[in-house]
Structure formats: structure tokens, C-alpha cells
Amino acid sequence: MKRPFPLKLTSVLFLFLLVFGCGPKVFAFDGDWSVQATNSFEYYHLKENIAFRFLPQEAKEDSIRNRLIVDFLFGDFYAGVWYEIAPTGLFSTSSFKEETELRQRYFGWHQNGLEIRAGHFNSTFDRGLVLNAFYDDFANVYRNIDGINVRYTSEWLSGEMVGGRISDESSADSLSIRGGRASFNPFGLLSVGGAYLRLWERSPLGEMKSTNVRQGNWGLSFGPVDLYGEYARQGGYYMSALLPVEGDGTYLSGSLYGPFFGVTAEYKNYIHMQIQGVNAPPPVNHFQRSLNGGWNEIGWRLAATLTPYRDWSLEVDWANSWTRGEGPIYDEQFVEVRGSYFQDNVLRASYDRHKEQDHLEHWTDFTLYYYLTRKNTVSISGLHKKYEGSYFPKDYHEKDLTLGFSHSNLLVINLTGGRNSQPGQFRELPEKTASVELTLKFRNNDLTIFHGDQRGGLVCSSGVCTFQPAFRGTRVSFLSRF
Numbered sequence: 001m002k003r004p005f006p007l008k009l010t011s012v013l014f015l016f017l018l019v020f021g022c023g024p025k026v027f028a029f030d031g032d033w034s035v036q037a038t039n040s041f042e043y044y045h046l047k048e049n050i051a052f053r054f055l056p057q058e059a060k061e062d063s064i065r066n067r068l069i070v071d072f073l074f075g076d077f078y079a080g081v082w083y084e085i086a087p088t089g090l091f092s093t094s095s096f097k098e099e100t101e102l103r104q105r106y107f108g109w110h111q112n113g114l115e116i117r118a119g120h121f122n123s124t125f126d127r128g129l130v131l132n133a134f135y136d137d138f139a140n141v142y143r144n145i146d147g148i149n150v151r152y153t154s155e156w157l158s159g160e161m162v163g164g165r166i167s168d169e170s171s172a173d174s175l176s177i178r179g180g181r182a183s184f185n186p187f188g189l190l191s192v193g194g195a196y197l198r199l200w201e202r203s204p205l206g207e208m209k210s211t212n213v214r215q216g217n218w219g220l221s222f223g224p225v226d227l228y229g230e231y232a233r234q235g236g237y238y239m240s241a242l243l244p245v246e247g248d249g250t251y252l253s254g255s256l257y258g259p260f261f262g263v264t265a266e267y268k269n270y271i272h273m274q275i276q277g278v279n280a281p282p283p284v285n286h287f288q289r290s291l292n293g294g295w296n297e298i299g300w301r302l303a304a305t306l307t308p309y310r311d312w313s314l315e316v317d318w319a320n321s322w323t324r325g326e327g328p329i330y331d332e333q334f335v336e337v338r339g340s341y342f343q344d345n346v347l348r349a350s351y352d353r354h355k356e357q358d359h360l361e362h363w364t365d366f367t368l369y370y371y372l373t374r375k376n377t378v379s380i381s382g383l384h385k386k387y388e389g390s391y392f393p394k395d396y397h398e399k400d401l402t403l404g405f406s407h408s409n410l411l412v413i414n415l416t417g418g419r420n421s422q423p424g425q426f427r428e429l430p431e432k433t434a435s436v437e438l439t440l441k442f443r444n445n446d447l448t449i450f451h452g453d454q455r456g457g458l459v460c461s462s463g464v465c466t467f468q469p470a471f472r473g474t475r476v477s478f479l480s481r482f
Helices: 007-020
Strands: 026-028 033-046 061-074 077-087 098-111 114-121 141-153 157-168 174-184 190-202 208-222 225-236 247-257 261-271 296-309 312-322 331-341 345-355 359-371 376-389 396-407 411-420 432-441 445-454 457-461 464-468 471-481
Touching: 098 141, 174 208
Parallel strands: none
Antiparallel strands: 026 033, 033 061, 033 471, 061 077, 077 098, 098 114, 114 141, 141 157, 157 174, 174 190, 190 208, 208 225, 225 247, 247 261, 261 296, 296 312, 312 331, 331 345, 345 359, 359 376, 376 396, 396 411, 411 432, 432 445, 445 471, 457 464
């Protein structure tokens, strides 16, 4: 339940938590009681309201986000709450007011490998073909189950049962969910398992429609060899639709490692497997992106690692994905090279070619870390995007260059400048952009201050992508652990 929360009161709350956060990390009570907490505060001041371009250009917005996580421990029992003050609207940095929400509340017990939890929880079945309810703050992905979760883990058996309702941060709808997974590993080398999931949702005509997903998996691991395979089938109705949908998905991976080399391979092939807010077939590239929302896709990835000397290493990744079946056409090729020399100095470079029906994108970026001393590090990174459009906008370029410096684990500063040749009626930021970001790390607190321009775009995690709008202004983040 959401309730309006006055801005003045949130400021008072933040000041209280700021002082409170400088105290001890853990407060222990008599017996087995203890309390742990983390508070994350963010303040946004928009110089220009980019996300809502229909507003006057001089319009400015101030918004805050504050998350307080408190965990109570008592012997084998635990309980916790996540209390969040967050902006409303489509974009977290472009809101007109703040609202409060009890994001998570849970109670549980664990002993000898068995855990029972009631309330909110996150859960992923194997590689995510059946269930992938996970949390990623950086990508703004928040999939949450409200119900009962039972887990058991032993030397040769692991299993999990879930029941409740699952919701997606990007959708106001929620689904009823029941399911479980189990995996047997009696010999230490071979594992065999499976999972089942059933979902219910009310259709636009008021009827209750269900979807069933079944999965089987196996794994083989001995010495330098590791193999894994997973296959799932989906039957029933596509959520919020009236038409039946039959789908299936396959995911395979394997790796071989020796003293001076390593080889890794991945393959995926699925159709009609993506259910909004429930599952997410795994990506096969370091962009963590699945094409077409993970609905219909074929992809593979090959990676090789060489370590000819103790302080030198080189890794090359090559991935290709394309859509199958009907619908929009996507094709992506991705190459990345990562290496380290003299152990601490790191170089990474990548190229991504993303093709859709109406345009073609080329992304080239690199990052170099160089250690001046054990405590001082400098870095340089660059990004070049070339957009080739069939209609409007036509062709344009985006270029960014970042210089960074860090001292031990106490201070990090980054300076960024860029140019954009996109036509003015489509451009969110000025032709020339600049920003500065400073991070200060204390014993139990981290302070980050950003000022300037930041490009928007897709941010992906585990095959799920969200769009983050461009930002102009000042952002202050404060993380406190106590």
C-alpha cells in the first residue's frame, strides 16, 4: 500500500539515518538477538526535465529515493523489512512527488539445510527458463514473489517449493504462482533435476487462464570438464491473451580448463518462452541482453582464455544471436577481448553490431586500468556508437571519453566528455556533453556525487532490459551500513 510522504519529513528521516549510520555496524542485544541495517539515499535535481519533453524547457524537478533495510536475527529465526521512499511516474528521475512503500516484509527459520520463509522473496530455478524472479538495483529490475518459500540443501539433494503471487516492477499486474524444483547429485559427478511451474491470471474477458511450464536438466562435472543442459516446455495460454501458446526452450553450456588455457561454450534456442515478469532465458553475451524480450531467439557464444605467464592473461569472447519465428527481426554479433598484464593492469575492448528492421547500430568501447602504485590507479574508457537508420533519424554518431582516478579504496573521480551528431529534434542531450562524478568511501558509508549530462539507453541484467532516460543535473547517493 502506497501513501504520500511529505518531502520535509523525508529530509528529517534522512538526517536521522545519516547520524545513526555512523554508529556500530551491528547492534547486539541480550541472548541471541541482533539487528543489522542498510540505508541507501539518492537525491536527484534535474536541470531539464528530459523525460517529459512536452513540458517547458525551463521546468525543473527534484526527487528523492530512500531505501531502509532492517534485518532482525534471533537464533535460527529471522525477520526483515524493506521500506522505500521512491518517485512516482514512468522514470525514477522524473517524478512530481514521492510515495512510500513497504517493498519487502518477511519472516523465516533455517536449520540443518532447511529454510522456510514467509512473505517476500526472490527465487531463480536453475538457469531461469522456468522462473527468474531476481533483483538488480543497477538495472532497475525488481521481480518479487509474495508467498511461501521452502528450500532444502544437502550433500546429494537440493529442492525448493514456491507459492504466492509474482509481480514485475514494470507492470502493475501480478500472477498467481505455484511450483517447485529438485536436483539429485548422488555420485558427486552427475546431477539430474527438474522443475514445474503453474501460473494463473484473469483474462480480459474475466476468465481464469493458466500456463504450465515443465523443465528437465542434467549436469556432468569432473576434473577440468563441466557440462550442463536444460530443456523446458510451455503450454496453456499466453498471459493476458485469449490464444493458446505452445513453446519450448533449450540451454546448453560446457567448459574445459587446463593449466594455461580454458574454453567455454553456450547455446540457446527457444520460442514462446518469455512470460513477462516470470522467466527470462539466459543471455549468451556480456551485454546480458536477450533479443526481442527473450521471446523467440537462437544464440551461441564461444570464449577462450589464455594464461601463458603468471602475470599475463587474455580472454576472447564471440557471440551471435538472432530471432526465430514470426515477429520483428533482430540480429546481434558481439566480440570482446579482455586481458591483464603485469597482473594488475587491465585492458578490455568490445564491438557490438545490432541489426533491426529499420536500423543498424555499431557499438565500440574500450577500458584501460593502469596501476601507478599499489594505492593509486588511473583509467581511461571510450564509447563510440554509429547509428544507421532507414527512416528518421538517419545516420548519427555518439562519442564519449572518460578519465578516472582512484586512491586505494577511499576516493574515485571520473571526468566524462562527449559529442552527439543526432538531429536536434531527436536529441535528448546537447550536442556536447560533460560530467564529473566523485565517490568517497568511509568505514560504513559511501558518498557519490554526480553532476552533468548522462546518456540514456538500455541497461540489461540476466536477459532482462530496462530503459533509463537521459539525465541532466545533479545526483547525490549515500549508502550507510550499520
